[in-house]
Amino acid sequence: MNVDYVARRARIAPALGLTDEIFLVGAGDPLAKPEISDAMLPFIAHQEYYYLTGLADASGGIIAYDPASGWISFVPTVTETEQIWEGRQQLPGEPLAKFPAWLGARAGRRVVMLGAPVAGVRRDAARTAAVRAAYQHARRPKELAEINLMRRCASATAAGYAAIQSFLRPGVSERRLQIELEAEYFRHGAQVTGYDSIIGSGPNAAVFHGAPSARVAQAGEFILIDSGAQLDRYVIDVTRTYIAGEPSAFQRDLYQNVLNAELRAIDRCRPGAEWRDIHFGAAVDLIDGLITMGLMKGSATSLIEQEAHMLFFPHGIGHMLGLGVRDASGLEPGRTKDPRPCVASLRQDLILRAGYIVTIEPGLYFIPALLHDPVRREKYRDCVNWPLAEKCLGLGGVRLEDNLLITAAAPENLTAAIPKTLIPT
Structure with missing residues (x-):
């Protein structure tokens, strides 16, 4: 599908009703097939993440928004094993390893988190519910x-x-x-x-x-x-x-x-x-x-x-x-x-x-x-x-x-x- 995701994110951002909160959307993590240690279930990125990125294979990925500095995407680094066994390619974005430092530089601000949970991050539940409702409403009219x-x-x-x-x-x-x-x-x-x-x-x-x-x-x-x-x-x-x-x-x-x-x-x-x-x-x-x-x-x-x-x-x-x-x-x-x-x-x-x-x-x-x-x-x-x-x-x-x-x-x-x-x- 030919979508300008930069333009989509620019349209969505003001609809979220954020003030000073940090907005995070997690893609989710892969799951191993039961009793098969080297095989994973097909990964499906959370739809709230996919809508903003178009990245279907970014397991562990995070799209983040700071009203002061804009959008930034963090993606996992593809390993050689993943390239050989699964044919995965490196996705565009900042290395996921940089996310803790990025978030740490914004310590003390409330976090709104949609999509899959991001490990180790606490969200403001009330603001998350309100922002999710606004996000859903903004997504309803189809492009x-x-x-x-x-x-x-x-x-x-x-x-x-x-x-x-x-x-x-x-x-x-x-x-x-x-x-x-x-x-x-x-x-x-x-x-x-x-x-x-x-x-x-x-x-x-x-x-x-x-x-x-x-x-x-x-x-x-x-x-x-x-x-x-x-x-x-x-x-x-x-x-x-x-x-x-x-x-x-x-x-x-x-x-x-x-x-x-x-x-x-x-x-x-x-x-x-x-x-x-x-x-x-x-x-x-x-x-x-x-x-x-x-x-x-x-x-x-x-x-x-x-x-x-x-x-x-x-x-x-x-x-x-x-x-x-x-x-x-x-x-x-x-x-x-x-x-x-x-x-x-x-x-x-x-x-x-x-x-x-x-x-x-x-x-x-x-x-x-x-x-x-x-x-x-x-x-x-x-x-x-x-x-x-x-x-x-x-x-x-x-x-x-x-x-x-x-x-x-x-x-x-x-x-x-x-x-x-x-x-x-």
């Missing part, structure tokens, strides 16, 4: 280079989903789908997946972070796929749900309910929109659909106020996306957690602005741990058609997820090229 990179990620992801359509049939294993999907990502330039692919058939479609297994999809079962490609640390995070064979009328209605809620939520993603309102609106749409299907009883608003909706929709409507999943999520500056039902558990509570990239991912699930819980069954005994809910156990769930670039007008759906069809194409 053009970031947006273009995510478009490339979306293209590779779309190729993967297109490649598996002919495999989405009864008898296919979750693992086979993973192999075909991810191989196509790599053929289209992806370096790795953005996260561990989530692929579940039948009841496994209700496991939010389920790893693909050898389980074989049976006729009439949902197959949920949540996966995306990664390029230069930037990721796409998309979900589609399919049917193996022919769907029942109930499955069609459930899918259409989620699709309608997603389309309406996408349309609400405009500059100035409150994330909490987008989530609440999606919850109302989903629960209205379940009432129409005869699965829930009462009014959607009342059911949500009681948190009965969380029996079937127990997660947020989405999150920020970019340099990793949930990139720069959190609260609007100066905002505290909203304690109201339906929004208290959200990972982010902010106002959308042009340049933000977010996921929208409504879903409805039949999760035994929730539906078999005696406390919930008693609390919501009059809210749910329990005999029908019991029959739905084993269906798994439906989730649809797209990635949106917020613009001055309608949002741009970066993943629109991946069709949303219950029956595979």
Whole structure:
């Protein structure tokens, strides 16, 4: 990715709200593979460090800022052994060995520390929390280079989903789908997946972070796929749900309910929109659909106020996306957690602005741990058609997820090229 990191740091520095504090961001340290003394796990620099430097391999690196003297980067000295065995090259910057003296010359000043902890350095916890919030807020609007990179990620992801359509049939294993999907990502330039692919058939479609297994999809079962490609640390995070064979009328209605809620939520993603309102609106749409299907009883608003909706929709409507999943999520500056039902558990509570990239991912699930819980069954005994809910156990769930670039007008759906069809194409 072609980024001017000097210009980026110059833009970020005044947004941090520093006075006389020293600002440090650590890259992190490598970890050895268990029981293999001479092999390391692949190093991933902390995203708060990578954003300011673009240095992916600077294990142990530190980027520092003194408001009086500006930015300085400290990088480890690459050893001959590392050059021979790992092919590492010396990175630009000051030797890491000079960092203690640099910091010592600033003794007595408060330290704000983001990224990975720097050994032997104490941070001011309160100021660190405030500066992190400011840093996250400044990172939220994506630069053009970031947006273009995510478009490339979306293209590779779309190729993967297109490649598996002919495999989405009864008898296919979750693992086979993973192999075909991810191989196509790599053929289209992806370096790795953005996260561990989530692929579940039948009841496994209700496991939010389920790893693909050898389980074989049976006729009439949902197959949920949540996966995306990664390029230069930037990721796409998309979900589609399919049917193996022919769907029942109930499955069609459930899918259409989620699709309608997603389309309406996408349309609400405009500059100035409150994330909490987008989530609440999606919850109302989903629960209205379940009432129409005869699965829930009462009014959607009342059911949500009681948190009965969380029996079937127990997660947020989405999150920020970019340099990793949930990139720069959190609260609007100066905002505290909203304690109201339906929004208290959200990972982010902010106002959308042009340049933000977010996921929208409504879903409805039949999760035994929730539906078999005696406390919930008693609390919501009059809210749910329990005999029908019991029959739905084993269906798994439906989730649809797209990635949106917020613009001055309608949002741009970066993943629109991946069709949303219950029956595979």
